[in-house]
Each structure stands twice: as structure tokens, then as C-alpha cells.
Amino acid sequence: MRRTERLFALAEYLRGRRTGVTAEALAERFNVTVRTIYRDLDTLRDASMPLSAERGRGGGYALDRSYSLPPVNFTAREAALIVALGRFAIEMRLLPFTDTLDSGLDKVRAALSTSAQRELLTRLKELTFQGVPGLPSKKAVRAAIERAWFEQQPIRMTYVDGNFIETTRDVRIESVIMDRHETRIDATDLHAGERRHFRLDRIEHAEVLRIQPGPAND
Structure with a gap:
């Protein structure tokens, strides 16, 4: 099976399931390595398909069944x-x-x-909106924040605080807050267990941490 055919089959297989499926099960089904499945899943994400990873019974990788929406007639x-x-x-x-x-x-x-x-x-x-532009942030950071938020995955970020001290943190985004001239993420530090706000414009680097779903519980 060619890669393009496998990607299409993978998307359709995930869309047709009511529960998640592990990377190992996908690798066995499509007769490829787990590493190849991870690459395929990343490709589907890059194509804006809403993949998520869930833990526990019925957990695994799942594709939102509403990713292909019916036609909408706008006036x-x-x-x-x-x-x-x-x-x-x-x-x-x-x-x-x-x-x-x-x-x-x-x-x-x-x-x-x-x-x-x-x-x-x-x-x-005939429509004009006026406001205070938000502080600029890096495109790569925004992309990582978006992916982590929609896919409910943690991120590792390099953050510069108000005293210009740079730290690296692993956090899980709880919510996104937009306030006039700045955007903040409300996130929980995975190591310290603390919850705090981080300004988007102060994040120098961010990458999604892929966490493989755990095995189903008995």
C-alpha cells in the first residue's frame, strides 16, 4: 500500500471508530512500524484533521467524526x-x-x-472595527499552542518572565485568555503542579510533547 493510500485509509478507519485505538494496534493493522504510524498521525494533524489522544478504557488515537462537515449555506x-x-x-x-x-x-x-x-x-x-493590537508572538509558537490546545497535549516552552529570566517548562494548557492587547494561556506546570498564566508574546519557543495513551483499564 502506498503512503497516500495508507493515509487515506488511516483517516477513514479512525473516523469510522467510536473509540480510540493505540499506535501499536494501528501499526499491526496497516503492517507498518509504530514509528511510521506516528509519522502518519503527524501528517494527518498537519492536514488539519482533529486527532486527539485519550487515556483509559477505550483510549487511544481518535479522529473527530465531524471533521468532514456537511455543506453550510451562508447568506x-x-x-x-x-x-x-x-x-x-x-x-x-x-x-x-x-x-x-x-x-x-x-x-x-x-x-x-x-x-x-x-x-x-x-x-x-462598510464594516470597521477598531482596537488595540495584541503584542506580537512567534508563528511557530502560535502553531504549537494551537496544536496542543486542540489535541489536549502538553507543551515544552521556553518562557521569559518580566525580569527577563528565561526558564523551560512543561505545561498543559487549561484555557486561552484574550484581553485587549495581550493573549495569555492558563496552564498547569506538569512538574510543580502549579497553575498560572503565561503571556503568549513572552514564549520564545514551544513544542508539543506527544504522550502515548495508556493501556485500557480492566
């Missing part, structure tokens, strides 16, 4: 508001996951007819 009025608000969030640097939002807005535009798209452009010219 030009609805699309104008969605696109305008999304564009404002991107321009104000409020969200850490702007690339995903931008991709979603493109799909909203593409769902409209030609005449509706022309009306959308007219309506957008």
Missing part, C-alpha cells in the same frame, strides 16, 4: 459578519491560531455564489 449578510469578525481577530493578533481561522474564512467565502461574494465585498467595506 451574504451572515458571511460578511463572520469574515469581518474573523479578520478583526487576525489583525488585532488576539488569537494564537490565526492560520486556521484564515483558512476557515476562505472556506466561508468560497461557499458563496458569485453574486453573494460581490455583495460580501461591498458589505465588508
Whole structure:
């Protein structure tokens, strides 16, 4: 089986399951190594497929069955508001996951007819939002934060505090907070057990820590 065929089969297999499946079981099913399955899962994530890893009974890797949504018919009025608000969030640097939002807005535009798209452009010219732009953050950091948050995985980050002291921390993101000119993540330190806020613009580096789901409980 070619890799492209295996990736498609893997996605369909995961979508059709009601429970998660371990990397070892996937490797056995597709007759490849566990390392290859991890690479395939990373490729599916890079393709914006919402993969998650869960522990306990029925745990393992699972794909959100709603990743392929039915067609949605937007009116030009609805699309104008969605696109305008999304564009404002991107321009104000409020969200850490702007690339995903931008991709979603493109799909909203593409769902409209030609005449509706022309009306959308007219309506957008009449909508203006003003605010204080959020502090800039690194694109790679935003991408890691987005992936960790959606996939419920911890991250290892290099953080610079208000005294310019740099530390490395392993944390699990609990929530994302957007406040006028800065975005913060509410996270729990995996080693200290403490919960605190970290400013997105002060994170110098971040990477997702892949945690393999544990075996099912009896």
C-alpha cells in the first residue's frame, strides 16, 4: 500500500471508530512500524484533521467524526459578519491560531455564489472595527499552542518572565485568555503542579510533547 493510500485509509478507519485505538494496534493493522504510524498521525494533524489522544478504557488515537462537515449555506449578510469578525481577530493578533481561522474564512467565502461574494465585498467595506493590537508572538509558537490546545497535549516552552529570566517548562494548557492587547494561556506546570498564566508574546519557543495513551483499564 502506498503512503497516500495508507493515509487515506488511516483517516477513514479512525473516523469510522467510536473509540480510540493505540499506535501499536494501528501499526499491526496497516503492517507498518509504530514509528511510521506516528509519522502518519503527524501528517494527518498537519492536514488539519482533529486527532486527539485519550487515556483509559477505550483510549487511544481518535479522529473527530465531524471533521468532514456537511455543506453550510451562508447568506451574504451572515458571511460578511463572520469574515469581518474573523479578520478583526487576525489583525488585532488576539488569537494564537490565526492560520486556521484564515483558512476557515476562505472556506466561508468560497461557499458563496458569485453574486453573494460581490455583495460580501461591498458589505465588508462598510464594516470597521477598531482596537488595540495584541503584542506580537512567534508563528511557530502560535502553531504549537494551537496544536496542543486542540489535541489536549502538553507543551515544552521556553518562557521569559518580566525580569527577563528565561526558564523551560512543561505545561498543559487549561484555557486561552484574550484581553485587549495581550493573549495569555492558563496552564498547569506538569512538574510543580502549579497553575498560572503565561503571556503568549513572552514564549520564545514551544513544542508539543506527544504522550502515548495508556493501556485500557480492566
